[in-house]
Amino acid sequence: MSAMNEPRTITIKPSTGWAALNLKDLWDYRELIYFFTWRDLKVRYKQTLLGASWAVLQPVLTMVVFSIFFGGLAKVPSDGVPYPIFSYTALLPWTLFSKALQDASRSLVSSANIISKVYFPRLILPISSTLAGLVDFAIAFVVLLLMMVFYGIHPTANLWLLPLLILLALITAIGVSLWLSALNVMYRDVGHMLPFLNQFWMYITPIAYSSSIVPEKWRFVYALNPLTGVVEGFRWALLGTGEGPGITLLISSCIAILITISGLFYFRRMERKFADLV
Amino acid sequence: MSKTAIRVENLGKKYNIGALVVKYPTLRDKISDGFKRHEKNADNFIWALKDVSFEVKEGQVLGVVGRNGAGKSTLLKILSRVTEPTEGLVEIRGRVGSLLEVGTGFHPELTGRENIFLNGAILGMRREEIGSKFDEIVSFAEVEKFIDTPVKRYSSGMYLRLAFAVAAHLEPEILVVDEVLAVGDAEFQKKCLGKMSDVAQQGRTVLFVSHNMSAVLRLTQETLVIDHGQLLMRGPTPEAVDFYLSKGLTQEGQKIWMEDEIATAAKPFRPIAIRVLDKHGGVADTVRSAEPFVIEIEYELGKPLKGLRVGIYLLTTRGEYIFTSFDTDDIKQYEANTVRQAGRYVSRCKIPANLLNEGRYVIGVNASTYLIKRYFQDDQALLFNVDPVGAPGMQWVETRLGTIRPVLNWQIENYESGEMRHGK
Numbered sequence: 001m002s003a004m005n006e007p008r009t010i011t012i013k014p015s016t017g018w019a020a021l022n023l024k025d026l027w028d029y030r031e032l033i034y035f036f037t038w039r040d041l042k043v044r045y046k047q048t049l050l051g052a053s054w055a056v057l058q059p060v061l062t063m064v065v066f067s068i069f070f071g072g073l074a075k076v077p078s079d080g081v082p083y084p085i086f087s088y089t090a091l092l093p094w095t096l097f098s099k100a101l102q103d104a105s106r107s108l109v110s111s112a113n114i115i116s117k118v119y120f121p122r123l124i125l126p127i128s129s130t131l132a133g134l135v136d137f138a139i140a141f142v143v144l145l146l147m148m149v150f151y152g153i154h155p156t157a158n159l160w161l162l163p164l165l166i167l168l169a170l171i172t173a174i175g176v177s178l179w180l181s182a183l184n185v186m187y188r189d190v191g192h193m194l195p196f197l198n199q200f201w202m203y204i205t206p207i208a209y210s211s212s213i214v215p216e217k218w219r220f221v222y223a224l225n226p227l228t229g230v231v232e233g234f235r236w237a238l239l240g241t242g243e244g245p246g247i248t249l250l251i252s253s254c255i256a257i258l259i260t261i262s263g264l265f266y267f268r269r270m271e272r273k274f275a276d277l278v
Numbered sequence: 279m280s281k282t283a284i285r286v287e288n289l290g291k292k293y294n295i296g297a298l299v300v301k302y303p304t305l306r307d308k309i310s311d312g313f314k315r316h317e318k319n320a321d322n323f324i325w326a327l328k329d330v331s332f333e334v335k336e337g338q339v340l341g342v343v344g345r346n347g348a349g350k351s352t353l354l355k356i357l358s359r360v361t362e363p364t365e366g367l368v369e370i371r372g373r374v375g376s377l378l379e380v381g382t383g384f385h386p387e388l389t390g391r392e393n394i395f396l397n398g399a400i401l402g403m404r405r406e407e408i409g410s411k412f413d414e415i416v417s418f419a420e421v422e423k424f425i426d427t428p429v430k431r432y433s434s435g436m437y438l439r440l441a442f443a444v445a446a447h448l449e450p451e452i453l454v455v456d457e458v459l460a461v462g463d464a465e466f467q468k469k470c471l472g473k474m475s476d477v478a479q480q481g482r483t484v485l486f487v488s489h490n491m492s493a494v495l496r497l498t499q500e501t502l503v504i505d506h507g508q509l510l511m512r513g514p515t516p517e518a519v520d521f522y523l524s525k526g527l528t529q530e531g532q533k534i535w536m537e538d539e540i541a542t543a544a545k546p547f548r549p550i551a552i553r554v555l556d557k558h559g560g561v562a563d564t565v566r567s568a569e570p571f572v573i574e575i576e577y578e579l580g581k582p583l584k585g586l587r588v589g590i591y592l593l594t595t596r597g598e599y600i601f602t603s604f605d606t607d608d609i610k611q612y613e614a615n616t617v618r619q620a621g622r623y624v625s626r627c628k629i630p631a632n633l634l635n636e637g638r639y640v641i642g643v644n645a646s647t648y649l650i651k652r653y654f655q656d657d658q659a660l661l662f663n664v665d666p667v668g669a670p671g672m673q674w675v676e677t678r679l680g681t682i683r684p685v686l687n688w689q690i691e692n693y694e695s696g697e698m699r700h701g702k
Contacts, residue, residue, distance in 0.1 A: 012367070014365060031405055039385060042392065043385060114400060118402075119360055272361075
């Protein structure tokens with residue numbers, strides 16, 4: 001991609017087995033990540049009435065429903081903080097994750113026309129789809145700050161953990177969508193599975209309830225869901241509830257990294273067939 | 279003198295037909311098959327490209343010709359790294375830009391300005407590079423006034439011009455061009471050809487793929503002929519084009535279409551055969567200039583078609599069109615055949631005597647409904663020869679220039695005697 005004085009020689013030949021990750025190629029094309037992310041942002045709210053308010057409406061309305069039914073009627077315990085802010089704090093990283101998962105898993109198929117015509121590292125597509133979600137996250141975060149002012153909750157000194165948690169949510173989303181987007185090229189079943197997976201995953205993540213209701217002996221299994229670590233961490237860093245980063249977060253991080261590394265290799269292995277199959 | 283820009287060695291690409299027909303195997307199929315490996319059945323795949331080897335020197339403009347499905351696009355896709363070869367090796371010195379992806383990644387909601395940057399980045403340009411060429415691109419595309427308008431509001435001509443402009447300013451070491459000239463108005467096509475000559479003159483390597491023989495002849499010195507995935511010949515363009523047009527196409531004056539030559543999009547139209555018949559009604563690969571002959575197209579309709587017209591193009595072997603004619607050109611025929619029922623048909627066209635000069639001619643076939651759909655097109659369906667025996671002027675043994683050889687009425691006057699004599 002760089003301007004070359006002495007043209008470099010590229011060798012094209014059939015690859016066999018597991019391909020190298022070739023992250024250098026990805027680095028050479030870093031500007032394209034920026035351009036795809038920028039395009040997704042530019043286009044996302046074109047020709048909509050409410051525009052970027054959608055970024056706020058989604059988590060806020062979910063919070064309202066949760067607060068009425070789970071917080072108000074079912075009296076789900078919320079670790080001593082008001083239920084609305086309790087659930088909204090969890091909905092923030094969840095929305096970031098679930099949006100990234102949905103967009104990134106479909107990214108290859110929805111860019112089929114580009115994939116079948118131009119070469120670039122295909123990894124760019126799921127990565128840039130994931131990154132585009134960060135802007136929505138930032139907008140929705142402002143609402144959280146307003147709610148904290150309203151409820152008189154002071155942020156704790158634990159805030160330092162927040163960027164790492166956001167990173168963990170993104171890595172998990174990228175890892176899972178590396179698998180799903182590559183599978184989606186071959187099996188369109190993935191498209192049908194996504195809404196269900198999304199719903200299922202939301203129930204096994206402590207969003208509407210607190211993870212403290214999970215019996216101690218099952219905590220280990222529960223932590224296998226990387227989002228558990230993210231959501232718990234968010235509440236600890238912002239609201240000061242629950243415990244600080246510990247074994248749960250460690251398990252969550254390990255799982256996320258495992259999924260991502262295996263996803264990277266699987267994606268690279270399947271990459272050579274994308275243009276023929278998509 | 280110059281170095282090798284592209285070296286292709288024993289290149290092959292295998293496609294699994296099974297995977298193409300049943301495009302998306304579902305997960306359930308995979309599970310019910312027990313994840314067993316499918317037996318490698320010889321019928322299950324085709325070689326879109328096989329044992330292709332060639333080299334291109336830096337600064338060379340090389341033509342690539344071949345029929346639809348011959349493997350040209352597969353070759354270009356491998357060279358531009360979109361798909362991987364199944365076997366063989368390619369070495370490329372420098373960046374490959376291709377005009378086969380004109381407008382790739384254009385987003386309808388984005389403005390012209392935004393799309394230039396996005397498309398440029400997709401094609402592999404850096405941001406500063408696009409920025410420095412921005413004005414040039416805009417003025418080449420002639421869209422200055424609409425540069426901040428979403429491209430979905432562009433006319434198709436503007437859209438195409440902008441798309442081509444971005445690709446044309448990529449300035450890669452190696453440029454691959456595939457049939458872009460088939461689109462756009464005449465003025466713009468001229469501009470594109472001009473841009474291509476510029477690129478060639480700047481010493482860059484160009485691979486030019488086209489069905490337009492006159493463009494290939496004009497722009498390239500050497501040409502590859504590809505058929506059924508194999509490299510049939512490489513030679514000076516005039517020879518290669520002549521070889522391509524005459525190669526195995528004449529099967530004693532008739533061409534029968536095989537199932538794999540007909541795109542599925544042709545349905546319900548199915549071409550069967552095209553023949554040249556001499557004045558006695560026999561299939562012939564050579565007809566006489568001085569005698570009438572018949573071109574007939576046999577085809578089948580799977581279901582009734584409204585407004586169908588079946589016609590021919592007549593071309594020289596240099597690719598210039600002599601005429602185009604459809605079976606419903608005549609208004610009476612047109613009204614009598616508004617709907618053609620399913621069944622088998624022959625459309626027969628009588629070519630009058632004393633029309634064509636001696637030489638070789640190519641017949642192209644087109645079956646379409648005006649402005650709605652082109653069912654089938656084969657630009658080089660059949661080749662035939664015209665023999666000058668009996669034509670006017672045969673008392674002199676010479677080759678007459680020109681494509682037509684009409685019988686014309688001449689008068690010769692002698693002013694000195696004041697009399698007028700009529701020439702025969």
